[in-house]
Amino acid sequence: MxxxxxxxxxxxxxxxxxxxxxxxxxxxxxxxxxxxxxxxxxxxxxxxxxxxxxxxxxxxxxxxxxxxxxxxxxxxxxxxxxxxxxxxxxxxxxxxxxxxxxxxxxxxxxxxxxxxxxxxxxxxxxxxxxxxxxxxxxxxxxxxxxGTRFIARQHARERFERLTPREQEVLALVGDGLSNAEIARRLHLAEGTVKVHVTSILRTTGARNRVEAALIAAQAAAW
Structure with missing residues (x-):
């Protein structure tokens, strides 16, 4: 879509x-x-x-x-x-x-x-x-x-690794500031599919919003 x-x-x-x-x-x-x-x-x-x-x-x-x-x-x-x-x-x-x-x-x-x-x-x-x-x-x-006041850096990689490979791709793009529509175009997915992945990422990592999810992506990449 x-x-x-x-x-x-x-x-x-x-x-x-x-x-x-x-x-x-x-x-x-x-x-x-x-x-x-x-x-x-x-x-x-x-x-x-x-x-x-x-x-x-x-x-x-x-x-x-x-x-x-x-x-x-x-x-x-x-x-x-x-x-x-x-x-x-x-x-x-x-x-x-x-x-x-x-x-x-x-x-x-x-x-x-x-x-x-x-x-x-x-x-x-x-x-x-x-x-x-x-x-x-x-x-x-x-x-x-x-940033670790909210998401401890030592846990970021662990949370990142709980995700499926596709969810990790999506989270990395969330960390780059991309919207769901932009992620869908980048990964050749339906926007609705991206929304499902983002919901799963938030639930699995415990992030409360996209900003916290972006911090997880940044901290996991810097580990």
């Missing part, structure tokens, strides 16, 4: 309490004709209202936005407004925030100082059901051991 092509632009909401950062993010997103910024807000409270009003596909959240933090905002979005994809915008030195955002169900992380192309890759991956880490964030998680 092939994926239905998207005809409408991706709807993105920007939430950051620094006007220059918002302008920079909006400028990067504006270079992609398939993306439309539907709202720019500066607080967690405004974010929640804007999510309800605009129904975005992807929300970009500053981790340290005040007075209601990006983490608090993420938790409230997950609790009250359905499940738009949420990407956290972060900087180096904020490992504890990254770890907590994983626990709260963030769909990925983008560095403010990173390559602008990473932002567009992240938005598209999240909108299609994938998870995305800026490469520097992935390395940081592995080097500092912060």
């Amino acid at each position: 092939s994926a239905v092509p998207r005809t409408a632009p991706l709807r993105v909401l920007l939430a950051d309490d620094e006007p220059l950062v918002r302008a920079g993010l909006a400028g990067i997103l504006g270079t992609d004709d398939s993306v439309r910024v539907v709202a720019e807000v500066s607080s967690g409270e405004e974010t929640l209202a804007a999510v309800r009003a605009n129904r975005p596909d992807v929300v970009l959240l500053d981790v340290r936005m005040g007075p209601m933090s990006g983490l608090d905002t993420l938790a409230e979005i997950r609790r009250t407004t359905g499940s738009p994809s949420c990407l956290m915008v972060t900087t180096f030195g904020e490992d504890e925030y990254v770890a907590e955002a994983i626990r709260l169900g963030a769909d990925g992380f983008v560095l403010k100082s990173g390559d602008p192309r990473e932002l567009l890759l992240a938005v598209h991956a999240a909108a299609e059901g994938g998870a995305y880490f800026s490469p520097a964030v992935s390395r940081r998680l592995l080097q500092t051991g912060m």
Whole structure:
């Protein structure tokens, strides 16, 4: 089964309490004709209202936005407004925030100082059901051991090896940030079959979501 092509632009909401950062993010997103910024807000409270009003596909959240933090905002979005994809915008030195955002169900992380192309890759991956880490964030998680707060590295390989060879292939692609449709095309499978594999992977590994599954893939590969 092939994926239905998207005809409408991706709807993105920007939430950051620094006007220059918002302008920079909006400028990067504006270079992609398939993306439309539907709202720019500066607080967690405004974010929640804007999510309800605009129904975005992807929300970009500053981790340290005040007075209601990006983490608090993420938790409230997950609790009250359905499940738009949420990407956290972060900087180096904020490992504890990254770890907590994983626990709260963030769909990925983008560095403010990173390559602008990473932002567009992240938005598209999240909108299609994938998870995305800026490469520097992935390395940081592995080097500092912060990712192991949720998935102990020494167990990652064991969990990976419980999977069938096909599930291992699927999980590796989940770790690369691919959506179910993209994995289906890569492996020449029906998208429904990929969904079944992902469900089995989550159940077998104990991962609560695709982000945790992606961490298992990264940690197993680095073992």
